[in-house]
Amino acid sequence: MAILGQLAFTGLAIGGVYALIALGIVLIYRATNVVNFAQGEFCMLGAYALVFIWQGARLDYFLAAAVALGLMAILGLLFALGLYYPLRNRSFLPVIIATIGASIMFQNGALAVFGPSPEKVRPVIEAGPTGGVMLGGIFFDYQYVVILGVTLVLVVTQYAFFEYTLLGKKMQATSQDKDMARLLGIPVTLMIALTFIYSTALGGLAGMLVAPIYFVTHKMGAVLGLKAFAVTIAGGFGDVRGAIAGGLALGVIETFGAAYVSVVYKDAFAFLLLILFLLFRPQGIFGEKVAEKA
């Protein structure tokens, strides 16, 4: 039993990271119809920014994290202006390729600046020799607990923000109907810029949180981004609940797959499941079937 609990806990924590990245993809997609393949790179850049400021500038860890988040927000704004804005009226394919181009740039830019050797980051909570606590036969790694906690807090805050604040309503209105929002006097371009800023920072935060678990390398964002995209799709594109549920589910499935099916084929296993899922439930986890109108 304990082993199942352990796997479930680890899976959920990893899934929390997927969910955070997927959340960024969903928010950008809902606001702009852009599928951002560079979201995983925001993770990688967030982790590097933390390393750079914390170790390079020798700031306090938490202060460094805050500054790194600020840098990510600026990057998000630049991304919106440089990539989204010129491509806003184009079909989905060129946009995908442009974000892939951006991801090639980010990856290799990081490689050029930081070099190929992996960096190590401390966990958020540094306590005890094991960095965790044993409860009922399950080892709770503090970092995993932090990841789950942050995911939960962010999901709740974000929900409250979109449902109960005026700014949140404006952003929702923008994502549902840009023209109507514009007619109602909502500054659409600003709302979209804010979405990019928030989503980029969110990606960066996810990267900082996984950094102590994986090493920080220029390649770390690629797989994370891909899995987050998979989760977004499975969750029913643009569905926030679906992305979160999908992220957590993928983390658990992967962890169990690695334990009971095959370690080397764990990704293949997860992606095969995704294909089957898409074929039999293309409307996503929570979605309803819609018919095309002739």
Added chain:
Amino acid sequence: MGRGRSGVAAIALGLPLVIALPLAVTTRYGTNLLILAAALSISTLGLTVLLGYAGQISLAQATFFGVGAYAVALGTSRWGMDWWFALPLGLGAATAAGVVLGMTTLKLGGHYLAMVTICFQIIFSQIATNWVAVTGGPDGISGIRRPRFFTPLDTAQQYAWFALGALFLVGVGVWFLRDSALGRSMRAVRENELAAEALGVDSLRVKVTAFALSAAIAALGGALYASGFRYISPDTFSLDQSIEVLAMALAGGAQAVPGSIIGGFLLTFLPEWLRDLKRIYLVVYGAVIILVILFMPEGLWGWARLLGRRLARPRPLRPARRPLPVGGRGEAGETILALENLGKHFGGLKAVDGVDFAVRRGEVHALIGPNGSGKTTCINLISGLYRPTFGRIRFLGREVAGMRPNRVARRGMARTFQNIRLFRDLSVWENVLVGAQRALGGEAAVRERAAAALEFVGLEAQAAERARNLPYGTQKLVEIARALAGTPELLLLDEPGAGLNQSEKQELVDLLKRLRAHGLTMLLVEHDMSLVTQLSEAITVLNFGKKISEGKPDDVLADPVVVEAYLGNRDAALGLAREHA
């Protein structure tokens, strides 16, 4: 039009390049790059078919490239086969895998299809890396042999000629595919899948064929790559390469053969030219991709063609030899379409709820009713776009309820749409050609019918225009010409008059009267009562999904139930009805 000439020009330009390039590049390294560029360009040409023609995205091109490479590698180095026997093995395996991937398009498109192809690619990469017994695992396979082609092709230069020659042949093939019936169907599916289906194009078959063809082409590229370098390892056939090939297609211009080849060579050589930038060359590479996408929407070739189009002048259309055969072949007055207790429910909404009516050969039958009464749903059921919840539809003596639209269309039905569904990026001529493909006969017969249909509607002069550049009223006429070109027995018109101004409407009425005079059977959904009364011989009225009246126009329009349905007030309705009577 005009493509025959430019095809000759491309061959005249391409062949010398095939011969000259291996002579011009003298370093061993440069020649290897040529071989690599040729192999990747072939793979990119696969995307020309799949993405450029059929409009389906794939991020699994490296998988098929890999299948071809492994077939040749295993065949020649492990199983002692000749290259020319191993190659068809690879092509066959890739085609089969392409069919499997293509079948998923039955249910998925767009982002979802992108994701499925990514999954496919990652699964392939993991198998290639981990199934050590067959693929040799991460170490790969060495000792791959080259084919004999008159001579053993031992030098890099000889092999470069071979690879470039293959590229040239594939390029010519893909070029000619574009204007074949299959190529047109692919492009029609890309532009508007629903409309293509309604014109008798089996969209699933077309998409699966595109996937299979694209996979086989990529496998050929992979086979050339494997024996060119005599060694392969799984990291070559990764998602990164799939992305690279997609970038090649888009940067060069996915819709045309020269674009894909330009993209293939440019992105193969670009990193080499940028070598001096050392560590940041891949950053620049990424930036170049973004810039091309930003500023050249149709790629380098599309951009060059835009410049060239200003100079080129379209050749006039060859006139049809005979007028278009319009109207059916059977006896006037026989029932050709009969609905029996037909129903369609969307969840709790009963859009059509037990409707019966019959359309007789040679008549113009109008289907009218207030907004939301189920007229368009009826048309969609008849043409196969919706599957009925219950009931029967007999067309020309056969049950067609639940049949896919393309099969209904090929039985002799054509339709137009409420919101015009033209193949927007295709020319008027190509639009009508796709419609003409529904009926029998070879390419000559198709062209003859298309030309005749354009003449019938009076659009010969606009034949070379892109459909989306035409004014709204003309687009409606193109849609009718496209439907007529397939010489249907029954034409369904869904609000043909909507959005037309007075003179356009008169033009439409004249056209439809001419069609009626030729004996064409039409089922007309229309709101404009003057149009209905001018044209129709029988009217069926729907309200809330049920038939409330039918008969001759004068009787129906005087029916109090009908007037009430439109005006909503029983007394006023009765008064109006009395007046009309």
